[in-house]
Amino acid sequence: MNEGLDTSLTVVLAKLEKRFGGRLRKQTECCGDLTITVEPEDWMRVLSFCRSARELAFDQLDCLLGDHLPERTGAPFEVVVHLLSHTHGHRLRVTTPLAEGQDLPTITGLWPSAGFDEREAWEMYGIVFAGHPDLRRLLTTEDFEGFPMRKDFPLRGTVGGRIRTDLRGKI
Amino acid sequence: MGVMDDPLRRPSDAEVGAALQQNEVMGGPVRLPGGIALPVQIERVLGFGRSFSFWPLLFGLACCAIEMMALGGSRFDMARFGMEAMRASPRQADGMIVAGWCTIKMAPRVVRLYEQIPDPKWVLAMGSCAVSGNVWDTYHVVQGIDSLIPVDVYVPGCPPRPEALWQGLEMIRDRVKQSRHAYDGLRRIPAREVLLHGEPRP
Numbered sequence: 525m526n527e528g529l530d531t532s533l534t535v536v537l538a539k540l541e542k543r544f545g546g547r548l549r550k551q552t553e554c555c556g557d558l559t560i561t562v563e564p565e566d567w568m569r570v571l572s573f574c575r576s577a578r579e580l581a582f583d584q585l586d587c588l589l590g591d592h593l594p595e596r597t598g599a600p601f602e603v604v605v606h607l608l609s610h611t612h613g614h615r616l617r618v619t620t621p622l623a624e625g626q627d628l629p630t631i632t633g634l635w636p637s638a639g640f641d642e643r644e645a646w647e648m649y650g651i652v653f654a655g656h657p658d659l660r661r662l663l664t665t666e667d668f669e670g671f672p673m674r675k676d677f678p679l680r681g682t683v684g685g686r687i688r689t690d691l692r693g694k695i
Numbered sequence: 696m697g698v699m700d701d702p703l704r705r706p707s708d709a710e711v712g713a714a715l716q717q718n719e720v721m722g723g724p725v726r727l728p729g730g731i732a733l734p735v736q737i738e739r740v741l742g743f744g745r746s747f748s749f750w751p752l753l754f755g756l757a758c759c760a761i762e763m764m765a766l767g768g769s770r771f772d773m774a775r776f777g778m779e780a781m782r783a784s785p786r787q788a789d790g791m792i793v794a795g796w797c798t799i800k801m802a803p804r805v806v807r808l809y810e811q812i813p814d815p816k817w818v819l820a821m822g823s824c825a826v827s828g829n830v831w832d833t834y835h836v837v838q839g840i841d842s843l844i845p846v847d848v849y850v851p852g853c854p855p856r857p858e859a860l861w862q863g864l865e866m867i868r869d870r871v872k873q874s875r876h877a878y879d880g881l882r883r884i885p886a887r888e889v890l891l892h893g894e895p896r897p
């Protein structure tokens with residue numbers, strides 16, 4: 525299954541499997557890219573391992589995304605991080621499924637750049653990142669109602685985002 | 696004391712209300728500091744001069760800005776008409792090209808930029824998004840920038856070709872020569888209405 529992977533990614537996978545064993549839910553490999561799925565409880569441990577282990581050394585967080593998959597009734601949400609290591613030049617995706625209302629520990633302590641990404645994932649999908657220093661709306665106005673990237677949010681009409689803010693403080 | 700005299704100062708509720716009571720009208724003839732209106736011939740001469748050095752605000756909101764840049768580049772070259780100096784400061788600009796969709800988050804900034812441009816000023820709404828919101832009848836796009844600021848010329852298209860924008864700018868130059876502005880006769884700019892009532896007029 526792993527013949528498409530770079531040697532450094534094979535090392536990454538072996539290391540992760542050795543460290544976390546059966547706790548990794550799934551690993552998929554596509555076009556030479558590796559994706560691992562972890563339980564939300566292991567989120568922090570896996571990611572800090574990714575950041576600190578010498579053979580992994582993922583020193584950059586490319587992006588952190590949310591996702592809404594309503595057909596997965598048990599855990600309709602998903603958080604994905606894309607990691608990049610400048611030392612080894614390899615990339616990794618780590619995802620975790622989340623139930624409605626379940627929160628996830630923030631990773632701003634590992635990569636400070638996660639701050640904006642987590643704010644965006646929160647405002648678009650309503651995924652709460654516990655311990656985030658400043659969880660405010662980022663791209664929508666602060667009195668916006670609802671989470672616009674959820675699949676059940678109405679496509680048409682400026683629902684939730686009508687110009688209701690007091691513009692005076694802003695102009 | 697007009698509401699619009701000092702764009703940096705935020706008028707209080709009472710002041711805005713009083714200005715609306717007095718039906719204060721914007722625009723009108725150019726006035727000297729003493730309040731004397733300039734003769735219309737002199738205004739025409741001024742307008743003629745202005746029309747050859749119309750400096751738009753260097754400001755693009757979305758994909759339409761790419762076509763605006765194309766117009767600024769050497770192929771279409773709006774420098775031929777004295778428009779090459781896109782000013783990065785609204786204080787030095789003569790008008791703005793609203794190029795692209797304006798999100799609700801961005802709307803207060805656009806209105807602020809508009810108010811910071813000294814009179815006389817002209818606004819060109821470029822692209823279907825700035826004109827009417829285009830297909831983005833969604834949660835975050837202002838459905839037409841004219842619900843917030845007075846617009847002189849609309850250039851539809853997604854995006855408009857640089858030639859279309861050029862024609863729009865020619866129409867703006869005609870208005871500059873004639874000293875006609877979109878805000879002439881307006882009691883207040885639409886964004887102020889949002890301040891008062893929470894919603895732009897439909």
Ligand code: SF4
Pocket residue numbers: 757758759794795796821822823824825829852853854855
């Ligand atoms: S009109 Fe088209 S090109 Fe212009 S901002 Fe809208 S979507 Fe982009």
